[in-house]
Amino acid sequence: GAVVSQHPSWVICKSGTSVKIECRSLDFQATTMFWYRQFPKQSLMLMATSNEGSKATYEQGVEKDKFLINHASLTLSTLTVTSAHPEDSSFYICSARVPIAGGPSGELFFGEGSRLTVL
């Protein structure tokens, strides 16, 4: 199946610093990627939809100035957690949809996730 790669897989940072997480579709082009957040033993919560060449669409309650998303190419989306605080510590997962003709509901492939720990 299609491959979605995330980097870094884990990161530890000090409170107040910014952290960038990359999401790449390795063998297909993705006009749309999705960023999720997952707390321990909880489900995935959609944070935002990343659209290539345009602004991301954020879910209600997600601060767009806190979680900066850039989708500069058809294979790369980045999530930057700005001025990180301990409560931002979480597992961040991206996904990308392999486009199929006739509709948006192509199969969704997930990255391996990036675990952020803010001290």
Place this chain on the structure above:
Amino acid sequence: GESVGLHLPTLSVQEGDNSIINCAYSNSASDYFIWYKQESGKGPQFIIDIRSNMDKRQGQRVTVLLNKTVKHLSLQIAATQPGDSAVYFCAAGSTGYSTLTFGKGTMLLVSP
């Protein structure tokens, strides 16, 4: 809005048993359903999907059943193996709307 939930947070089975994981959804407009497997510290892995024009779909050792009348779907795993131990999520979406809503997850524990 959409809510997708699971009936059992943890399911413990013996190796070789058949496992059934259940999921309920609330949005009648949902017409696309997916089961994902997530191992500890990893991203979700696609298992099987089903569209609303079907009520059953089979894969390798897995079967998904969809009951649109009661907004319920289930994942059946035949001859469960220790490697099947993971958290299983159902997700629901609507054709024409590209995002999915995930259920809370069920931890499947398989004892040898």
